[in-house]
Every structure is written in structure tokens, then in C-alpha cells.
Amino acid sequence: MKTLLFKSENRGTADYGWLKPNYYFSFAQYHDPAKVHFGLLRVLNDDFFAGGGMFPTHPHDNMEIITIPFTGALKHKDSTGGEGVIQAGDIQIMSAGTGVEHSEFNHAPDQETHFLQIWIEPLHMNVEPGYEQKSIPLNSKQGCLRLIASSDGAQDSVRMN
Numbered sequence: 001m002k003t004l005l006f007k008s009e010n011r012g013t014a015d016y017g018w019l020k021p022n023y024y025f026s027f028a029q030y031h032d033p034a035k036v037h038f039g040l041l042r043v044l045n046d047d048f049f050a051g052g053g054m055f056p057t058h059p060h061d062n063m064e065i066i067t068i069p070f071t072g073a074l075k076h077k078d079s080t081g082g083e084g085v086i087q088a089g090d091i092q093i094m095s096a097g098t099g100v101e102h103s104e105f106n107h108a109p110d111q112e113t114h115f116l117q118i119w120i121e122p123l124h125m126n127v128e129p130g131y132e133q134k135s136i137p138l139n140s141k142q143g144c145l146r147l148i149a150s151s152d153g154a155q156d157s158v159r160m161n
Contacts, residue, residue: 004038009074011046018053022046043119049074049111060096064120066149067092067102067104072113078102082131086115091148092133093158095122100129112152123151132158 012023012030023030024044025037042063049072073087077100078094084155086092094102106113135154140146150157 002146006035008046011111017117018050019055020048020050030057031058037121040121040123041118042091042121043116043117046114047117048114049104049106049107051109051111054101056095057099057103060094060100062122062125063096064118064122066118066146066160067094067115068118069113069115071112072106072108072115074113074115075107076102076133077107078129078131080129080131082133084133086133089137090133090135091158093131093149093160095127095130095161097122097129097161105130113123120160124161127161130159134158 006024008022012027012032014021014029022045023027024046025035025042026032027043046060067076067086068091069086069088071088071108073085075085076092077083082094082102085090094100136146138146147155147157149160153159
């Protein structure tokens, strides 16, 4: 397998006031033709979401979207009925499939939320949208690699397409 090293100082960045993203791949206003995707991995954003910040309701389709908070929390609500507060130690996946609308909100006005958002192109297009969220015990992920998302939910991972 070929290894590519993307150093943090070479990421794309932006500052929207309420959101300070770091882009590993071309996304939004950041474009680098050499960094459009890596296999099925389309987006890897290292984001800082200000207290009270909000992504208003917006659509997605045919994408597996994984959110992993490191600090703070995000409230998620989507058109499939998926809803919850994702906090440090949790992993959430939204399978956008045939189409879903969702919003994300940092409801703690004085606390920044730091999280990864990962978008993976699905193996099968136009599947039924879905939502899943799990807490992952800290002792199961310190000092080792741990499966957090898979097609079959193996090792208590979230299911993705």
C-alpha cells in the first residue's frame, strides 16, 4: 500500500467566525488538484466549531458522513428522524443515500467543539438513508488502532455503506 503524508501545516484552512475548518482534501473554497480524494475517502476535515455555532438544515446524498468529536458536543437532527447529541467519545454516522437533510448545532454557548468530519463515497448508490451513533469507551481506543466504522458493524463499530 502506498503511504501519503499530509502534514498539518499543508492543510487548507478557513475562518467563518463560528467555524474554523482545516481541510486535508479539496473542500468548499479550498481547492488543490493534487488533493481531491484518497480512494473512497472524499473529505477529512479537522474542525473547530464555536459555541452557539450552527450549520443550518442542508442536504446531502450518496455519501457516508462520520463525525467524531474530540472535545465539546454537537446536536444533530436529520430528516430520517435521526437525532442526538454527539460528544467526545462518541462516533456518529449518517448514511445520506437517496437524500437526507440535516443540521448540526453547538448548543454550549461558551464551549468550542473540536471534531473530525469524514466523508466516504458509498459502495452502493441510492440506498435508504440512515443514522447511527455509539459511545466508544476510552480504554478501548487508547494506544491502539480500533475499528470504528464497517460495513457489518463488526467489533461494535457503526455500520456504513
